[in-house]
Amino acid sequence: MGRWGLWSGYVAVALWFHDAIYDVRGKTNERQSADWAIRTLAACKADQATLERVEQLILATKHDATPIRPDEQLLVDIDLAILGARPQRFAEYDQQVRAEYSWVPGLLYRMKRRSVLKSFLARPSIYSTSYFRERNESQARVNLSGIVGPIS
Incomplete structure (x- = not known):
């Protein structure tokens, strides 16, 4: 992964914070996590470029976001x-995902989960980077295909 250079530092920081605020019923988890990252990094005297890049990541x-830049693609992958x-x-x-959403009635959960998983399968590639495509794409498609039918 050496090809990522300086980006790997931004990606590492973004990984630490990207699900720091996670409410399974929440709609603004990423925004709140980004805000917390910015506050924390600013308190550590990070420069403005770092704050902006980590927020974007x-x-x-x-x-619903589409990762465009290589560092965004790496983080999402x-x-x-x-x-x-x-x-x-x-x-x-x-099973852990189902437990997280145990408050959602079974039929509704199955419909929504199936929709999410099918959206991954509908992509030309699940992963954006060649690194993850080469290592994970085939197994990801097998895993998702195996679960799309009998989701419970």
């Missing part, structure tokens, strides 16, 4: 890496 992890995990780990992850 965190906001790139929103589900790291965030999605679990989709390409070994089948047993992916199954555990899927």
Whole structure:
């Protein structure tokens, strides 16, 4: 991953903060996480360019965002890496997601979850970087395809 150079530092900081504020029912988790990152980094005397870049990176992890820059693509791919995990780990992850959303009635959960997973499968590539495409894409498609049918 050496090709990422200075970006890797920004990406690492953004990873620390990107889900720092996480309310399963919340709609502004990324914004709140970015705000907290900015406040924390500003208190540590980070320069304005760092504050802006980390904020942009965190906001790139929103589900409706499209990562454009290479560092955004890397961060989002790291965030999605679990989709390409070994089948047993992916199954555990899927059960953990269901537990997080246990307050959502079963039928509604299945419909929404299926929609989310199908949206990943509909992409030409789940991952934006060649690094993650080469390592995770095939398994991610197997994992997602295996769960789209029997979501419970």
